[in-house]
Amino acid sequence: MNLQLEPDVAFGVDPDLGVTAAVADDRPFLDEVLRKHHFRYSSTLDLYLLPGDTPHNTAVRTVARASRDFQNVGLSVAADPCIMLPPPIPTPDRVPVRQALPGQSLTALTGELHELRRSADVADVLEQILDEHHGVVGDLEEFVDTAAVWCERLGTPNGRELGVHLRTIAHHVAFLGDQLVTAQLDLAVMPDLTPDNAPPLAEVPLPARHEIPSVTHTARSRAALASSPNRPAPAGGPEPPDATVRAQAPPPSTRRSR
Structure with a gap:
């Protein structure tokens, strides 16, 4: 060669x-x-x-x-x-320059989901977009906030109105981050494992937006009661039927999105 x-x-x-x-x-x-x-x-x-x-x-x-x-x-x-490597993000005078880091590709993280079988592994991937320093959720919130400031800097009624609207969107993004943190913590303690005979993820159609079901009380209760390194099963208690395939979940992350 x-x-x-x-x-x-x-x-x-x-x-x-x-x-x-x-x-x-x-x-x-x-x-x-x-x-x-x-x-x-x-x-x-x-x-x-x-x-x-x-x-x-x-x-x-x-x-x-x-x-x-x-x-x-x-x-x-x-x-x-x-x-x-992106350039540093501009800062006011006498404020240390914030060095930007290459962000996670959301497309690549979505692709990773196709190879995973354990709920805890999905939680690990989800945690990457919630990372406080360079997760995409926090970056999106900062981007929208900065766009709001840009609009307000126009000094016009339209600019101020759009700035307020963008700040509202930024609050929605922050709320979305909080909801994703909750989902990530639930996934981290779920013992579920994808069956070997499950169809490939790429062949399962995505649900229509209006048909996405909310997390049921039963599912939350099952996740809350599942054993984890931080909450082991009671000594001498009956072992659930799927104990042989239970994936060991990592301790829930305490990091939150910006």
């Missing part, structure tokens, strides 16, 4: 230049693809550059799409992982 030590195209990121691309030679196809994705060639630097005002998420998607175009025709691509 022949290993190609130098890629046909390499993507990187520079603190002053932003996202850049370098090519191995002057093949027209390389130039054509990069220009299609809004890179512009700098003869002074011998590099392709994205416009300086390109938002971070747009730049990441652009590199991914250009890379896919190159790979589809058999070309090799290298990319600096730092391209994925």
